[in-house]
Amino acid sequence: MTTLFDHETVRDEFPVTRHMLYLDSAHQTPLATRVRVALDAFYAEGHEMAGPKPIWLRRVEETRTRVAAFLNAEPCEIAFTKNTSEGLNIAANAVPLRAGDNVLLIEGDHPNNAYAWLNLKRKGVEVRFVQLSSDSVIADAETFAPFIDERTKVISLSHVTFHAGQRHDIASIGRLCEEKGIYLVVDAMQSVGVLPVDVKALGVSVLAAGCHKGLLVPQGLGILYVKNGLDEMQPAYVAMSALANPPADYVARPDDLQLRKDAGRFEIGNFNLPDLHALGAAIDLIEEIGVSNVETHVLALGERLIAHLDELEIALVGPRSREARSHIHVLDLPVQPWFDYLTREGVRVSPERGGVRISFAMFNTPADVDRVIEIIRKGIVALRTVPAHAAG
Known part of the structure; x- marks a missing residue:
C-alpha cells in the first residue's frame, strides 16, 4: 500500500488510537489534538x-x-x-x-x-x-x-x-x-x-x-x-x-x-x-494531508479489508468497486453478538441495519485492518458463527 502521508504523525494527532482500535468515524471522529x-x-x-x-x-x-x-x-x-x-x-x-x-x-x-x-x-x-x-x-x-x-x-x-x-x-x-x-x-x-x-x-x-x-x-x-x-x-x-x-x-x-x-x-x-x-x-x-490523499488512503484500506473478508467468506453489504465505495464498509455478520464481541475486544464499530459497520479515517492504517481481521477470525471460532453468505 502506497504511503501518501506520514501515518504516525497523523496518528499522533489522535490519542484515541493509543487506547482502542477506532473504526467508527462514520459515527463521529475522535478529537484531534490541534x-x-x-x-x-x-x-x-x-x-x-x-x-x-x-x-x-x-x-x-x-x-x-x-x-x-x-x-x-x-x-x-x-x-x-x-x-x-x-x-x-x-x-x-x-x-x-x-x-x-x-x-x-x-x-x-x-x-x-x-x-x-x-x-x-x-x-x-x-x-x-x-x-x-x-x-x-x-x-x-x-x-x-x-x-x-x-x-x-x-x-x-x-x-x-x-x-x-x-x-x-x-x-x-x-x-x-x-x-x-x-x-x-x-x-x-x-x-x-x-x-x-x-x-x-x-x-x-x-x-x-x-x-x-x-x-x-x-x-x-x-x-x-x-x-x-x-x-x-x-x-x-x-x-x-x-x-x-x-x-x-x-x-x-x-x-x-x-x-x-x-x-x-x-x-x-x-x-x-x-x-x-x-x-x-x-x-x-x-x-495538510490533502482530501484527495485521504480518499485514496481510505479506499486502499477498504480494498485490504475486502480481500481479507473474501478469505473468511464474509460478504460485504454495499458496493465492492473502488469508484462506488467510500470509507464505509458493512460486514454481513449477525449484529448483536458481533457488536458485543468487538466492543469487548476494544474495537469501536457501529451496529447497522445490514450488519456491523467499519468506517475508516485518515488516522487508520493497514495494521488496523489486519488487527481487526485477526480479531474477527478468532471471533468466528469463539462465537461459532458461520457468515450469513459467502462473499460475492
Missing part, C-alpha cells in the same frame, strides 16, 4: 477576557472563507447551522413548493432527510421514494429520470450512504436537475472531509453537512451551501442576522424586512463559536 488546542484557546479567551466577541466574529468569517474554498464555493454561499438535519429542513422549507408538487428521494436513505420532506405532506407536497434493487447499487441520473414529471421540483439524497457506503453519482444527477429545472439537495454528512466535494462540479443547489465526522469537530455545528442566484428560496424563520439592513439600534423596523441575498439569510442568531474555532484547525489538518 482541534482540542483550538477549543482550549477559545475557552481561555472567554475565561480570561470575558469574550472578545468582535475578534471571534471576525474569525467566523475567516472560517466561512475557508469552508467555501474547501467546497469550491463562494463565502456568500455558505451559512452555518447546528447539523445536517437543520440544513435539510432549511432547504425543504425554503424551496417554493406548492400543493401537488413532488419530491424524489431514495428509499432507505437517512431518515432525517426523508422526514424533512415528509413534513411537507401537510401542505399537499407529494414525496416519492425511488427504490434501489440492492445496497450495492449506485444512484445516478437514470435512476431518477423515469420518476420525473412536470410537477417534480426537488431530488434529494445522500452523497455517501451511512448504512452501506454507496457513493452516489451526484454529478450525473446534477446535470439532469439542471436540464429539467429541478433543485438538487444533497446530504454530504458522510463525504465532506473524507472525499473531495466540489459543489460546482456536482451541480448541487443546496448541500448540508454536519462537522462531527469528516470535518473532525465536536457535534453541534453544520455547514449549508446555497447556490448563488436562488433568491426565490426564502427562510422559514427570520432573525436580525438574516436582514439586509439590520437595525443598528436594535429596534425592529416593520417597514424594512428585506432579506440578505446571500446564504446568511438562513442563519439565526448566535454562532457555535467554539466549534467554528475548531473547524478552522480541522481544515488546516485536512488540507
Whole structure:
C-alpha cells in the first residue's frame, strides 16, 4: 500500500488510537489534538477576557472563507447551522413548493432527510421514494429520470450512504436537475472531509453537512451551501442576522424586512463559536494531508479489508468497486453478538441495519485492518458463527 502521508504523525494527532482500535468515524471522529488546542484557546479567551466577541466574529468569517474554498464555493454561499438535519429542513422549507408538487428521494436513505420532506405532506407536497434493487447499487441520473414529471421540483439524497457506503453519482444527477429545472439537495454528512466535494462540479443547489465526522469537530455545528442566484428560496424563520439592513439600534423596523441575498439569510442568531474555532484547525489538518490523499488512503484500506473478508467468506453489504465505495464498509455478520464481541475486544464499530459497520479515517492504517481481521477470525471460532453468505 502506497504511503501518501506520514501515518504516525497523523496518528499522533489522535490519542484515541493509543487506547482502542477506532473504526467508527462514520459515527463521529475522535478529537484531534490541534482541534482540542483550538477549543482550549477559545475557552481561555472567554475565561480570561470575558469574550472578545468582535475578534471571534471576525474569525467566523475567516472560517466561512475557508469552508467555501474547501467546497469550491463562494463565502456568500455558505451559512452555518447546528447539523445536517437543520440544513435539510432549511432547504425543504425554503424551496417554493406548492400543493401537488413532488419530491424524489431514495428509499432507505437517512431518515432525517426523508422526514424533512415528509413534513411537507401537510401542505399537499407529494414525496416519492425511488427504490434501489440492492445496497450495492449506485444512484445516478437514470435512476431518477423515469420518476420525473412536470410537477417534480426537488431530488434529494445522500452523497455517501451511512448504512452501506454507496457513493452516489451526484454529478450525473446534477446535470439532469439542471436540464429539467429541478433543485438538487444533497446530504454530504458522510463525504465532506473524507472525499473531495466540489459543489460546482456536482451541480448541487443546496448541500448540508454536519462537522462531527469528516470535518473532525465536536457535534453541534453544520455547514449549508446555497447556490448563488436562488433568491426565490426564502427562510422559514427570520432573525436580525438574516436582514439586509439590520437595525443598528436594535429596534425592529416593520417597514424594512428585506432579506440578505446571500446564504446568511438562513442563519439565526448566535454562532457555535467554539466549534467554528475548531473547524478552522480541522481544515488546516485536512488540507495538510490533502482530501484527495485521504480518499485514496481510505479506499486502499477498504480494498485490504475486502480481500481479507473474501478469505473468511464474509460478504460485504454495499458496493465492492473502488469508484462506488467510500470509507464505509458493512460486514454481513449477525449484529448483536458481533457488536458485543468487538466492543469487548476494544474495537469501536457501529451496529447497522445490514450488519456491523467499519468506517475508516485518515488516522487508520493497514495494521488496523489486519488487527481487526485477526480479531474477527478468532471471533468466528469463539462465537461459532458461520457468515450469513459467502462473499460475492
